[in-house]
Amino acid sequence: MWWSCAGCQLSYYMHSAYYQTKLLQSRKSIADVLHRDGLDETQKAKLRLVGEAKAFAESKLGLKKSRNYTGYVQLEEPYVTYIVQASFPYELKPYLWKFPFVGEVPYKGYFRKALAEKEADGLRAKQFDVYTRGVSAYSTLGWFQDSVLSSMLRYEEYDLVETIIHETVHTTLFIKDAAEFNERMATFLGREGMKLFYHERGDAGVAILKRAEDDTHDQALFSTFLTREVEDLKKWYEAAKGDQPSLTPVKKAERLKEIQIRFTREVRPKMKTKAYADFEKRELNNAVLLAYRTYEYSLSDFEKLFEKMGRDYIKTLELLKTLNGTKNPDQKLKDFVKISN
Numbered sequence: 281m282w283w284s285c286a287g288c289q290l291s292y293y294m295h296s297a298y299y300q301t302k303l304l305q306s307r308k309s310i311a312d313v314l315h316r317d318g319l320d321e322t323q324k325a326k327l328r329l330v331g332e333a334k335a336f337a338e339s340k341l342g343l344k345k346s347r348n349y350t351g352y353v354q355l356e357e358p359y360v361t362y363i364v365q366a367s368f369p370y371e372l373k374p375y376l377w378k379f380p381f382v383g384e385v386p387y388k389g390y391f392r393k394a395l396a397e398k399e400a401d402g403l404r405a406k407q408f409d410v411y412t413r414g415v416s417a418y419s420t421l422g423w424f425q426d427s428v429l430s431s432m433l434r435y436e437e438y439d440l441v442e443t444i445i446h447e448t449v450h451t452t453l454f455i456k457d458a459a460e461f462n463e464r465m466a467t468f469l470g471r472e473g474m475k476l477f478y479h480e481r482g483d484a485g486v487a488i489l490k491r492a493e494d495d496t497h498d499q500a501l502f503s504t505f506l507t508r509e510v511e512d513l514k515k516w517y518e519a520a521k522g523d524q525p526s527l528t529p530v531k532k533a534e535r536l537k538e539i540q541i542r543f544t545r546e547v548r549p550k551m552k553t554k555a556y557a558d559f560e561k562r563e564l565n566n567a568v569l570l571a572y573r574t575y576e577y578s579l580s581d582f583e584k585l586f587e588k589m590g591r592d593y594i595k596t597l598e599l600l601k602t603l604n605g606t607k608n609p610d611q612k613l614k615d616f617v618k619i620s621n
Contacts, residue, residue, distance in 0.1 A: 292388075299391035300424060303360075307351035307427045318354070323433045326440055327352065330428050333444040336477050341445070342594040343473075344422070344452040349444060351427040359414030360429050361389040362396035366408040367566035370527050372514050374570050375408055382421070383457035386570065389415065409565035417443050419450040426451075438492040441477050446470030453601055461609045463574045465600060468582040469593070471496070476593060494552040499576070502556050505547045507578040509539050510569060536564040581610075584617040 310327050313319065319327070330349050337343040365387045366375035374386035390396040393414070400410045416431035426447065432440060449466040474492070478485035516535060520526035540560045548560065562568065589595040599616070603609040 295391065295395065296389075300420070303353055303427065304424060306353045307425075308353070310350055310352050310428065313352045319433075326433050326435075326437065327428060329437060329440060330432075330444055333441040333477060334448070336480070337445050337448045337473060340480075341473050341476070342597050343445070343448045346422065346425070346448075346451060348426040348448065348451065349428050351425065352430075353427045354430045357393070359393075359416055359431055361391055361415045361418060362393045363387045363389050363413050363415050364396050364399045364403070365411045365413075365567045365571050366400075366403045367570050369407055369409055369566065370520070370532065371517055372510065372566055372570060374567075375403065381456070382454065382459075385459040386574070387459070389418070409567040411565065411567035411571050413571070417447060419447040421454050422451045436491075438474055438478065438488055438495075442470045442474040445473035445477070449473075452597070453604060455604050455606070455609050457607075458609050460574050460577075461613075464577060464579055465582065467575050468579045468586075469597065472586065472593060495555060498551045498553050498555050501547055501550055502559075503576045503578060505543060506569075506572055506576050509542070510573055510577065513539070513569070536569075539569075540564060581613045581617050585613065588617065 310331065314324055314327060334349045338345045367373060368375070376384040376386055377388045378384050388399060390399065396412050400412050403410045416434065417429060418426075420426055432443060435443060446466045446469070449469045450462065453465070454462055475489065478489045478492075481488075513535070520531075525531075543556075544560045548556075585599065586596050589599060600613075603612050606612050
C-alpha cells in the first residue's frame with residue numbers, strides 16, 4: 281500500500297535520501313574532531329559531554345545502545361532541517377502526512393528552507409494555517425546513524441544532554457501514528473533523564489541543575505497556560521460552528537490575540553527566563569499553537585506514571601513500551617494512571 285504513497289511523493293523521498301546520504305558522507309569521527317583545531321574549547325567540551333550523556337542513557341536509563349552520536353557533522357546552514365506544520369483554519373486539527381513505518385505525522389521536514397517554504401505556500405493556497413521552523417536536531421529512529429550536528433553545539437549544556445536523551449528515547453520507542461504522544465514522551469523522559477545525569481555528577485551537577493531550574497519553572501508555567509488555552513480555544517471553535525458570523529478571519533484573529541494578552545498579563549511576569557519572549561509578539565495561528573502543543577501540552581499523565589513507578593526511570597520506560605502497537609496510547613496511559621490510583 282505504501283508504494284502508491286511513495287510514488288506520489290517520489291521527489292520528496294529522493295530529496296530526503298540525497299541529503300541524508302550527504303549528511304552521512306560528511307560525518308567525521310568525534311574522536312578525530314577533538315584532536316583538530318576546527319572547534320573551540322567550549323565546543324569540544326560539549327562534544328565530550330555528548331559522549332558522557334550517551335553512555336549514561338544507555339547504561340543507566342535503559343535506552344537503546346547504538347552508534348548514534350559518535351560522529352560529527354559541520355552543517356552548511358544554521359539548521360539541519362526545516363519543518364512544515366499545518367492546521368485546518370477553524371479547528372485545532374492538524375494536517376497529517378502519511379509515511380511508511382512511522383504512519384501519520386503532523387509535520388513534514390525538508391533539508392532545504394526553500395523547499396519547505398514552497399510546501400508551506402501550497403498549503404496556504406488551500407486555506408490551511410501554516411507554520412515553518414528550523415530544527416537543530418532530529419532522530420532517524422534507528423534507520424541511520426545519527427550524528428552530533430554543529431547546530432546542536434549552540435545549546436546550553438543541560439539542553440544538549442536533554443536533547444541527546446530525548447532523541448535516544450525516539451530511537452528506543454516510537455509508536456506508529458502517535459507523533460504527538462511520542463514527542464511528549466520524549467520531552468518528559470529527556471528532561472527527567474537530564475536531571476538524573478546531573479544528579480550523578482556531584483556538586484558540579486547540582487550547580488548546573490540550579491541553572492536549569494529556571495527553564496523548568498518556565499516550561500511548567502507555559503505548559504499549564506497553553507493546555508488551558510488550547511482546550512478553551514477548541515470549545516470556542518466548536519461553539520462558533522453554530523454561529524457562522526463568529527467564524528471569520530477577523531473574529532479568529534481577535535480570539536487568538538486574547539491568548540497573547542492573557543500570556544502578557546498572567547504568565548510573563550512570573551517567568552524567570554526569556555525562553556517564551558516571542559510568544560506574545562509572533563503572529564499566532566492554529567498551526568503555531570499545535571506546534572507548541574506537540575511539546576508543551578500537559579505532561580501530567582507522564583508525571584503520574586513516573587510517580588506510580590516510584591520515580592524509577594527504567595520501570596517507567598518499560599511500562600511505556602507496553603503501549604507500542606496500541607491505537608490510542610494517550611488514552612491507554614490515562615486509563616492506566618487512573619486505575620492505578
